[in-house]
Amino acid sequence: MAEPLDERLRDDAALDEIELTSDLMIAASARETPLTQAEVDRILGLDGRT
Secondary structure (H helix, E strand, O other): OOOOOOHHHOOHHHHHHHHHHHHHHHHHHOOOOOOOHHHHHHHOOOOOOO
16 A cells, blocks of 8 residues: 655646646647737736736
């Protein structure tokens, strides 16, 4: 049986970055043309709304 992970080793910021990167990769792979800057901003949650 595997030991539980040590929560002190968890890096939430790194996990968030990995999730954002994977979201971009998935969106880009579904396209035949590059993503526009507006699309990238939307995927990253930077659509200008606060």
